[in-house]
Amino acid sequence: MKPKQVFSVVTSILSILLVSLAADAQQPQRVARVGWMSLATPTAPALNFDVFRQGLRDLGYVEGQNLVLEPRYTGGKNELLPELYSLA
Numbered sequence: 001m002k003p004k005q006v007f008s009v010v011t012s013i014l015s016i017l018l019v020s021l022a023a024d025a026q027q028p029q030r031v032a033r034v035g036w037m038s039l040a041t042p043t044a045p046a047l048n049f050d051v052f053r054q055g056l057r058d059l060g061y062v063e064g065q066n067l068v069l070e071p072r073y074t075g076g077k078n079e080l081l082p083e084l085y086s087l088a
Helices: 003-025 047-058 078-087
Strands: 032-038 067-073
Touching: 032 047, 032 078, 047 067
Parallel strands: 032 067
Antiparallel strands: none
């Protein structure tokens, strides 16, 4: 094989590798959407919610980057829980 042909083959292989690496780097990050149902109110959320959020942070989830939290509150009305569940 001539040196010019070897150069062409090596250049082609490197181009293919670089294009595949660039394609992998551009894959959008998956965002987790988590619902939270609570008997509390939005102005006085359940204490467990903050603990839950901290646990997600400990696992590497960051709100607004790879996590969306969707809290739903009943204001102490148990009968609203099935309705909240159907919104999910």
